[in-house]
Amino acid sequence: MTATVLHPARTTSQMVRGACPALSTPMMTGDGLLARIGLDAPIAPADLARIGELATRHGNGLIDISARGNFQVRGLTAASARALETDILRMNLPLRDGLPVETGALAGLDSHEIADPEPLSSSIRAFVSEHDLSRRLAAKFAVVVDGGGQLPLHGLLADIRLLAVRREESLFWQVFLGGTMATGRGLGLVTDMDARTCVTLILARIAVMDVPLRGRELDPAEVKNWLAPITLENAVSHAVTRPLPYGLLALADIRKAAARIGIPFGQCRAETLIDLGQQAATVGITGIRPAIDHSLVVFGREDACQQIMDHSRPLILSHNDPRAKISACPGKPACRSASLHTHALGEIAARQAESLLDGSLTLHLSGCTKGCAHPSKALLNLVGMNDGTALIFDGKTSDMPLKLIRHGEEAKALGALDELVRLERGIGETTAKCLTRLGPARLEQALSQGLS
Ligand code: SF4
Structure with a gap:
């Protein structure tokens, strides 16, 4: 077929x-x-x-x-x-092949998208190919062209990000440098006609640098100067993120x-x-x-x-499936850097930490501090280390741990946090809001009590 x-x-x-x-x-x-x-x-x-x-x-x-x-x-x-x-x-x-210019699986087909990102992304790819720029950009350099819709690319790290917006009947693109949608630095708004120029101008400038920089390493003020002739306004709005849907899509x-x-x-x-x-x-x-x-x-x-x-019942078909909110790298034994059985712990968490995994936060299980599965911040991280498993609250895997848990006691630690949320969460309050309200000291106390 x-x-x-x-x-x-x-x-x-x-x-x-x-x-x-x-x-x-x-x-x-x-x-x-x-x-x-x-x-x-x-x-x-x-x-x-x-x-x-x-x-x-x-x-x-x-x-x-x-x-x-x-x-x-x-x-x-x-x-x-x-x-x-x-x-x-x-x-x-x-x-x-070549420079990744990501548009998402539904690009050009989505009933909800603001704009089809494919023509713009194709013209960016063509420019990169024509000028052989891929080899002059940093490894892992990526451009995201997000037309909006049901599967927004907000969570993807991008060196340059364009996000479609409509103002009255006209199409514009918001421009961001580095990070995810939440952490990228906004550069302003460009018209649809200038969007290709905006990206190719930045790429061409980077390509002639002695050491090509990533988007996050560029000085936003300097890049704004490069783009000044085509930028309409500086203000950009960071769209509200929502869980990505599973199941049928129109x-x-x-x-x-x-x-x-x-x-x-x-x-x-x-x-x-x-x-x-x-x-x-x-x-x-x-x-x-x-x-x-x-x-x-x-x-x-x-x-x-x-x-x-x-x-496909054993797979994830709803964002209410607790596994949908667990980011886990391959961990032990698949990765030789790993000190944590991430998938086994993920299965236990999905079964036993019902209050904790209400869909409002990401639980990141990482075999080591590299954090392959979730390079950006997560509210809860369990990170395998040689001498135990680090629990990092509201940060990245490389941040200071709130507590170092003995190997083998990770499920118990998650159980302690699950119990804390079950007891403390207010009516209508999400787990993320509850944990943030309680703060690191209260979490640390609950962990110490639960693991004693
Ligand atoms: S985060 Fe560490 S353990 Fe996990 S896949 Fe990456 S390198 Fe391996």
Whole structure:
């Protein structure tokens, strides 16, 4: 069965081995090499199943779906990584290459989007390719072009971010530098016509630097000066973030639908994808795409989407599923840097910390201080260290711990916090507000009592 090609994208038939850096330059992890497969468009259900088969044949059968919406095949050797690359390139997939210019899985299709970000992102990609800028930008440099809609890209880190806004009948783009939507520094508003110039101007300036800077390292005042001729106003509004929806999503074409399915802790066995791909083909799903926040989006008729959701009950189908609010890196034993069994602890937390995981906060479980699964701040972090597990409140994994918990007592610590929230939360108060109101000293006291 052939996927409905929802966006034209560069396919592997136009690529040669070594042309896709993420695939051709796998990185070492605790369970061998990891190769990333980034896609710019949906793929056929049969191709999803095929990726699962290749992960079993060449890797250890574990696949991540990353926070940015990439497949990551784990457990490869140098030889099997090359074989995987060859097999993937043969599949003629819409592989992403060059500078990531992210638009989201529903771009151009979403019934709620303010603007289709694809034309703008394509013209930025074309500029980067034409001037061969990718190799002159910092590794991991990323541009986000967010057209708004049901799956906003607010949580993605971006060196340059454009967010669509409408003023009366006209389309404008808010410009941000570095960070997530909440932490990025606003540079102002540009017209739709000037949006491409805005991004390409910043990229061109960075590309001639001796050491190319990341967006967060640039001086916003200086960048505002670069953009002064095209910036309309300095004020930008940071949109209110809300939980990303799971389940059925409405498309602009009312004859079609989409459904978002979450992968618990961003990792699954290859068999899960093989089964999903085969089932999707059977019910008439036309396309599947990995999406932000460790999820898959399937496209097809509404009844086909509903059938595939019914088939995916063990996965995340609602933002009320406590696992949807747990960010966990692969942890032990998958990563050799890890000192914490993140997924096992995540399963326990989802079952036992009902009051804590009310959907108002993110619980971040990290195998080490690198914080791969959630580089930005989280209200609660449990971070594996050599001498225990650090509980960090309202910060990043590298921040000062509130308490160091003995290895093996992490579930007990979460239980103590869950009990604290259950006793102290006011009527109508969320867990996030309750914990913030109680403050670090009260949390520390509850932890000490619970662990004594
Ligand atoms: S955060 Fe640390 S333990 Fe987790 S995947 Fe990253 S490097 Fe490994």
